[in-house]
Amino acid sequence: MNFQFPHFSAALPEIFLLSMTCLVLLTELFMKYSRSVVYVLSQVALLGTAILFILGFNNISYTTFNGHLIFDALGSLLGIFICIIACIAFIYAKHYTRDRNIPNEYYILGLFSTLGMLVMVTAQSFLMIYLGLELLSLPLYAMVALQKDSPTATEAAMKYFVMGAIASGMLLYGLSLLYGVSGSLNLPAVASAITTMPEKQHLVLVFALVFVIAGLGFKLAAAPFHMWAPDVYTGAPTAVTAFLASAPKIAALGMAFRLLITALPQIVSQWHELLIILSVLSITIGNVIAIAQSNLKRMLAYSAIAHIGYMLLGLLSGNAQGYSAALFYILVYSIMSVGGFGMIVLLSRRGFEAENIEDFKGLNSRNPWLAFMMMLLMLSMAGVPPTVGFFAKLLVLKAVVQTQMVWLAVFAVLLAIVGAFYYLRVIKTMYFDAPGDPTPIACASDTRLMISINSLALLVLGIFPGALLEVCRVAFGL
Amino acid sequence: MNPIPISMLIFYLFAGIAVLSAIMVIASNNPVRGVLFLVVTFIASSGMWMMAQAEFLSLILVLVYVGAVMTLFLFVVMMINIELTSQKRKFSYYLPFGAGIILLLVLMMLIALHPQYFSFGSMPSGVLPKGANTELLGKVLYTNYAYPFIVAGVLLLTAIIAAISLVHRRPRDCKSQQVTEQIKTRRELRVRIVNLPSEKKED
Structure with a gap:
């Protein structure tokens, strides 16, 4: 028996978050009707975890807990952003959940889901990746169904659950084949076992890889595994959509990094080709179908599929520059995504969901500041220069061009122009159409402040992208 | 020709039962029968685990899943009322599509899965260290x-x-006294003194 006592400091953020979550759970039980206490404690838990990650952020990388957990810059960076994005989503959800009788379990399940994401992005074995994935998904299924009196939410939860179960099954099958071939659950050990394999046995690996990529594709909602995304995004309560459309994407990219780069670097040429298919399909389907949508939540769901396609461009380039570009893209996308759904939350009120593009008619004359914030979000999603969305797209395209795939870059740019149409249509609706709904917009000051910070962050990061770019490079040792 | 080892025969027996009963789980019209076929699948897979020298997992599968989980599941299935006819039509509707995919997958598996890793030679036989x-x-x-x-x-x-959060419903519109609020009340909140102009009685 070779048992080494683990370095608990490596798992300090996860331990803190788990303890705080249990505290929130007990608080909710004994102080039943105090929403604000539960809310504040949840925020303290998330911010504390983010601070622990920031304090521990450095270039050292080591595995502990018998090789199940890795402490490195990539995991810490992903962890920081997961916590911050979850924190922003909770701020948007505060008034929304209170007005719609969504129980306090929203925060508790959200915290457990965040814990699952952290476990997944710091995982170093198949076992931890799978456990983290389940801990991330299971609370999300329940969160979608939390609004019990809404039939669409229940339907969305059912679809999400069935699709998620299929995805987990596929991923598990792929992982079990990899385990059968390499005889180890540990990611670096799998990689070294593959190095010593004869070339012709790579067929088994490719077969396993197809299942692993399919599982990843489901979680990222990349075409052709995207079918669940529009229905779930539309059917779920908007506050839940804001959460599940942002932070889990960061975690899913973290899982892709761990599985593809740490465990399967020897068959990069094989997953490179699979990812090209996924990327081209996602960009095309996302951008083209989004044009036909009149429901903003549905439009943003298709735009999410397209954005995942762009992010995959960075991942498929197969070098450290590309990986850091993909990382930058997903971090920026999660900020835009949580802001976009946050805006829908903000304009909604009890008994009314501002989820149609029509509901944004003449927003400029009703509330110029919010219209300006929404314009920033849309411009950033479209990738217009002063905002950070431009840099994100530029970096992934640069990574693709550097790997001699100019056709792919040209294709991506052409469809980005198609995509700009539906983002600009929202801006046109806000600024040039007459307002249809005369009700004044009543939103709480903390939500209004958060959406302002969220949107302005896209502008500020667009003008000064240096710091974020630098940490994304550090995460891959550049 | 070598005689087929007895372990291989037992394995194929259990594997055949597992696959067939798994197919029957989704093919049977009656959900109660489906659950019972699932039990058979579990028992067959526990037999296969036993052959792979994983006796703890094998027994746990029988004790926990067959003994406890599936029994509960059976109760649930018996309690809900499911229309049987609509299920059947849908199954035959999706059958060609599903069968096509399964055929494709099995073909790919036959080509791709290398016998070096997935044959009887790689079954753990006598490799485990001593001890239960x-x-x-x-x-x-x-x-x-x-x-x-x-x-x-x-x-x-x-x-x-x-x-629990999905099933539990808090008592809604439940009226109860809030003692602190009652004690803290002030006169102004309860009694309002209204100045009315005095009226003269008209004759």
Whole structure:
């Protein structure tokens, strides 16, 4: 028996978050009707975890807990952003959940889901990746169904659950084949076992890889595994959509990094080709179908599929520059995504969901500041220069061009122009159409402040992208 | 020609039962029968685990899944009323599509899965160190696998919370006295003195 006592400091953020979550759970039980206490404690838990990650952020990388957990810059960076994005989503959800009788379990399940994401992005074995994935998904299924009196939410939860179960099954099958071939659950050990394999046995690996990529594709909602995304995004309560459309994407990219780069670097040429298919399909389907949508939540769901396609461009380039570009893209996308759904939350009120593009008619004359914030979000999603969305797209395209795939870059740019149409249509609706709904917009000051910070962050990061770019490079040792 | 080893025969017996009963789980019209076929699948897979020298897992599968989980599941299935006819039509509607995909997958598996890793030669026979399965598992579960073990525990806790939060309904419109509020009340909140102009009685 070779048992080494683990370095608990490596798992300090996860331990803190788990303890705080249990505290929130007990608080909710004994102080039943105090929403604000539960809310504040949840925020303290998330911010504390983010601070622990920031304090521990450095270039050292080591595995502990018998090789199940890795402490490195990539995991810490992903962890920081997961916590911050979850924190922003909770701020948007505060008034929304209170007005719609969504129980306090929203925060508790959200915290457990965040814990699952952290476990997944710091995982170093198949076992931890799978456990983290389940801990991330299971609370999300329940969160979608939390609004019990809404039939669409229940339907969305059912679809999400069935699709998620299929995805987990596929991923598990792929992982079990990899385990059968390499005889180890540990990611670096799998990689070294593959190095010593004869070339012709790579067929088994490719077969396993197809299942692993399919599982990843489901979680990222990349075409052709995207079918669940529009229905779930539309059917779920908007506050839940804001959460599940942002932070889990960061975690899913973290899982892709761990599985593809740490465990399967020897068959990069094989997953490179699979990812090209996924990327081209996602960009095309996302951008083209989004044009036909009149429901903003549905439009943003298709735009999410397209954005995942762009992010995959960075991942498929197969070098450290590309990986850091993909990382930058997903971090920026999660900020835009949580802001976009946050805006829908903000304009909604009890008994009314501002989820149609029509509901944004003449927003400029009703509330110029919010219209300006929404314009920033849309411009950033479209990738217009002063905002950070431009840099994100530029970096992934640069990574693709550097790997001699100019056709792919040209294709991506052409469809980005198609995509700009539906983002600009929202801006046109806000600024040039007459307002249809005369009700004044009543939103709480903390939500209004958060959406302002969220949107302005896209502008500020667009003008000064240096710091974020630098940490994304550090995460891959550049 | 070599005689077929008895272990291989037993394996194919269990594997055949597992696959057939798994197909019957989704093919049978009656959900109660489906659950019972699932029980058969579990028992057959526990037999296969036993052959792979994983006797602890094999027995746990029978005890926990067959003995407890599936029994509960059976109660649930018996209680809900499911239309049988609509199910049948849908099954035959999706059958060609599903069968096509399964055929494709099986073909790919036959081509891709290399016998070096997935044949009887790679079954663990006599490779395990001495000692009962339970003892070996117990030694690593709380040491080398402590982290996954705890996370799995958290996962179960989450499942409990998720299930309760979906099913539990708080008593709504439940009227109750709030004593602190009652004590803190002031006169102005309860009594309003209104100045009315005095009226003269008209004759």
